[in-house]
Amino acid sequence: MALDTVLVRVDGALDAALDRLIMLLEIPSISTDPAFKDDCERAADFLVTDLQTIGFEAAKRATPGHPMVVAHGGPDAEGDLPHLLFYGHYDVQPVDPLNLWHTEPFEPVIEDVAGQKVIRARGASDDKGQLMTFIEAMRAWQEVHGELPCRITIFLEGEEESGSPSLVPFLKENAEELRADIAMICDTGLFDARVPAIVTQLRGLLAEEVTLKAATRDLHSGFYGGMAQNPIHVLTKIVADLRDENGAVTLSGFYDGVDELSPDLKAQWDSLGFQGDDFLSSVGLSTRSGEAGRSDLELMWARPTCEVNGIWGGYAGDGFKTVLPAEAHAKISFRLVGTQDPEKIHAAFMEHVNARLPEDVTAEFGNGHGAPASVMSTDDPAFETARQALSDEWGMEAAFVGAGGSIPVAGHFKDILGMDAMLIGFAKDDDAIHSPNEKYDVESFHKGIRSWVRILGALSGAV
Amino acid sequence: MALDTVLVRVDGALDAALDRLIMLLEIPSISTDPAFKDDCERAADFLVTDLQTIGFEAAKRATPGHPMVVAHGGPDAEGDLPHLLFYGHYDVQPVDPLNLWHTEPFEPVIEDVAGQKVIRARGASDDKGQLMTFIEAMRAWQEVHGELPCRITIFLEGEEESGSPSLVPFLKENAEELRADIAMICDTGLFDARVPAIVTQLRGLLAEEVTLKAATRDLHSGFYGGMAQNPIHVLTKIVADLRDENGAVTLSGFYDGVDELSPDLKAQWDSLGFQGDDFLSSVGLSTRSGEAGRSDLELMWARPTCEVNGIWGGYAGDGFKTVLPAEAHAKISFRLVGTQDPEKIHAAFMEHVNARLPEDVTAEFGNGHGAPASVMSTDDPAFETARQALSDEWGMEAAFVGAGGSIPVAGHFKDILGMDAMLIGFAKDDDAIHSPNEKYDVESFHKGIRSWVRILGALSGAV
Known part of the structure; x- marks a missing residue:
């Protein structure tokens, strides 16, 4: 079966995939600090070269700030084959306070924490580890089948952690090139350590x-x-x-x-068993305030x-x-x-x-x-297809969830490109993004790659 | 007449009085800045020496901060002769921003401003000029009559501009020595440029x-x-x-x-013709807020x-x-x-x-x-006597007024010494106390001295 062969390949090539992630993590691409401008260029160059090795037509694209990376690959969209846009960002947060790190933030190490392997480095989870799950899935597919499962555009930003000043102008100038059937954004997390999720509405x-x-x-x-x-x-x-x-x-x-x-959505959210009491007690509060009669x-x-x-x-x-x-x-x-x-x-x-x-x-x-809020049209069958693929990989029913915070890029895709987005990511609550000692579980990385293989396989009808 | 002779003496000795004030103003006795600690001592020494030349038994009295000056003079209180306590402070505010001063703050000059002579220096009005009005009145009386009009205690503080940390303990420790029939505090102003005032209630x-x-x-x-x-x-x-x-x-x-x-008091206050509109418009406001139906x-x-x-x-x-x-x-x-x-x-x-x-x-x-608020017992005839004396000097009916701000020493005299206070001063609204280019009108100084002569004369029955 086309899919299983790719999953086996992912499993066998995990160490090589980790090595590539570690090389990317070694580049201190802190976008907000001008001292790291060359490092941002280096990170973009690394990604362009890597995508070219998989057969993508990839290029670094200049902006007034740090460059974007845009790559196109796979067969032309035709018939039932979709055209998918993938988004991630290669820039990272600053590392201070440096003295609270137990390791060097740009000398990635794989550590064993309570029996789980984790990759420890700035950007391991946000967002280099996450964006590489997609690229590694594409690589495995390409290596097994000699081509990608469908038309794929990869769009990687270098200013997400510094307010995305170039994003809207770039989207407007390159709308025709970037528009696809649906976008996939990998910059969010699992619902909890076990339950995968697709964010379908953002405030x-x-x-x-x-x-x-x-x-x-x-x-x-x-x-x-x-x-x-x-x-x-x-x-x-x-x-x-x-x-x-x-x-x-x-x-x-x-x-x-x-x-x-x-x-339907209310029942699905209720079934997630969110522990609001724990959520409040973790910050010293005991009582939920706000509107009564709402979960x-x-x-x-x-x-x-x-x-x-x-x-x-x-x-x-x-x-x-x-x-x-x-x-x-x-x-x-x-x-x-x-x-x-x-x-x-x-x-x-x-x-x-x-x-x-x-x-x-x-x-x-x-x-x-x-x-405004972004509410995706989940009646597009792609959402249910992706949800099923995620559920298969994680052995738990994947959830359509909301996001309380803001992920502006999803709104821009909708406003400027007229495209819904599925936000799928594998970060865990304890990944310490934006904080010292950021990590990404090797499980997140490995099952993340496998998740994209399943999702792309399902969306392109290759199962 | 005993009083007129003294007033003539005041007029004739005005230049010498100004010279003494200028010597005091040359001492930068900024109480809040430890760098000027020795200057505060020097200002206290100057006053002790000066009071001794008038026949006062005067001494510098140590505190944990800057010293107090306490002086006793005049005949023992007996029969109708009262015992009066006079309060002023010899410390001054800091001078910054120095670049906004047109002259050196501790190099006093007498300037002509729109036909009026003013003494320009830090402390000219607050409070060295004011406290010297009383001392000069005592000097003139002593020189004319060879003795003071009644028992007088002078109490000068050196920490008024830095929160008076030593005041309450000092009053408590020396209550017997400082208690008198009534206190006179010279640290306030005229009601306006023409109308003298006695503050009889403080919030x-x-x-x-x-x-x-x-x-x-x-x-x-x-x-x-x-x-x-x-x-x-x-x-x-x-x-x-x-x-x-x-x-x-x-x-x-x-x-x-x-x-x-x-x-009575309401009618008196109403008669003062306070221009509330001007008071508000001077700070850019047009409409009085707050309780309706009150002046x-x-x-x-x-x-x-x-x-x-x-x-x-x-x-x-x-x-x-x-x-x-x-x-x-x-x-x-x-x-x-x-x-x-x-x-x-x-x-x-x-x-x-x-x-x-x-x-x-x-x-x-x-x-x-x-x-709490301090409300003086104005049915003590001393208040009406002093009011009449002020009216005589200024040619305008003096007013019993309130004070919106706080003058804590009046409350302490009441609480600790059980003594009412008359707050009488000659500052004008444009004296710029606490600000660059502080000044005191020579008229305030001159008529201030004459006012004390009249008030003490009247209170001691010497008219």
Whole structure:
């Protein structure tokens, strides 16, 4: 059977695959620090060369920042054969605080931890280990069958850890070249250590900053207290009023476009057995706040939120200064779901603030940038096909899950390329991404490669 | 007439008095900066020596910080002759930003400004010029009459600008020696450039700091938003709820001990013609907030307030960090009037906070230190006598006024020595105390000396 032969090849070539990953991990491609600019180029070059050895037409593509890697391979899409776009990123987070690492971050080692082998290095999990699962799957397929299972475009970014400044312009300029039937993004994790997952909905994000101004200078509270507006006081009322006593957001029209979960998805999420109590107790909390009558996962993945992320104004030093400050500030963010419109919510936020400004207090707003939620069309049979393939590999029913945080690239694929994405990854919660001693389980790497073999086999009808 | 002779003497000796003030101003007695410790000693020595030349028994008295100067003079109090305590301070504020000074802060000059002579130097107004008005009045009286008009104790502090750490212990240790019939404090101003004033009531102050804590670490809003308590959000509700929509403070029992103004005092304050609009427009405001139905001066001097002086929590840097912080903080102060009890209000504040804490959020409180308001017994005839003397000197009806800010020494005299105080001073609003280019009008200095001559003459029955 075409698939089994490839899986056997993956198993036999695992050590060689680990060696290639280790070579990539040795390159300190920290995108946010200009000192590592050449290393980012080297990492891109490494990938271009490696993809060429598998038969991809691969090239480094310049941007104002670090280069993209774009590679095309496999037979032309025709008939039932799909064209797939794969996304990963070759840049990594900085390594400080360096003194908390037990090994050198760019001298990868394979360690035995409680009977499990792990690859220890910066980027092992985020995202070099993950992107190499896909490339190794392609290599095994190519080596066994002499060609790829379908048309495949690989798109690797070098600025994901530094805000992706070049991503949107690059997608717009190269839309025709990059558009495919569906995208696959490998930058997420398993649902838990045993259950594989496909992220099919991601919350959007609207970030607001507001500055309230009153007097032209800080005032002495002994003279002006009780007579002059105190912008901190006005701000606290504005922030406090953003949520009602049940935790619901009060902005006008905020819940427009927030749909109820389908019974199917709700049942699937409920079956995952998420331990909300453990999730809270791990950070010292005992009680879930927020909207009543919703499951924990529903709150995290499918309900919108409003959180104040920062507030400041007046005197914050030692002792006391009896001042009425001239200004007060807050940063507030909204997580968006369904078809909530960031622009409408930005307008409703400004209206909420302006309606609470007394005489003599003015508000200035940040640019209120935002992105809507991404909800994939899981009725595309590719999602169920991939889910089944994942379930077969892991021996556990794979889940369609949501993501509470933001993965902007999925939204850009949808907006700019008109393409849904399946987010499939094999990271574990304890991988310590962005932290010292990052690791990736050899099991994640090995079964990750095998997962892609199964998924691509299933999607191209090769099973 | 005994009084007129002394006034003539004051006029004739004005230049010599200015020379002595300039010598004192040349000593950079900045109490808050240890580099000027010796200068503080020198300023105290200068005053001790000067007071001895007038016949005072004067001495520098050590404290853990800068020394006090205590001097006794005049005939023993007997019959109708009162014993008066005079208070001033010889230390000054720092001078930075030095580049904003037009002259050297410790090289005093007498300048002509719009036809008025002013003494320009750090401390010219606050408080060396003011304290010397009293000493020069004593000198003139002594020189004309060969003795002082009554028993006088002079008490000069060297730490007023650095929080008066030694004041309370010193008053307690030397209570018997310092207790007199009434105190006179020269550290305030005229009501306006023409109208002299005696401050007869000072608001108290209660300073609170509160820290709210929730999770054991900052949380990612993509995962914990809407599920975990956000201490900033809880804090905004607590602060916003401190005042109702009419500006009244909501703490339980807060207005206990807040009395209505007597009709007499209200009429007197109303007659002062305070220009509240100018007061607000000078800092860019147009509309008085706060309690309705109260005059501006009543709000400033006779009504309690609640103001948030500082708030902070979460991320305040550039850009965005979608964090739920582990902690949030606020500094809040209350101005107190009448017989409001700081301890009861501290308890009510803690109750207000605790009643608004959801599960998983805890509050830590600062020490909630406070001092009640000081309201002098103006039915002591000394107040009316002094008011009349001031009116005679300035040719304008002197006013009994309040003070919106805090002058803690008046409260300490009342609490520790059981003594009321008259706060009489000659500073003008444009003296720029605590700021670059501090000045004191020669008119303030000259008429200030003459005012004390008249006040002491009247109080000792020498008119």
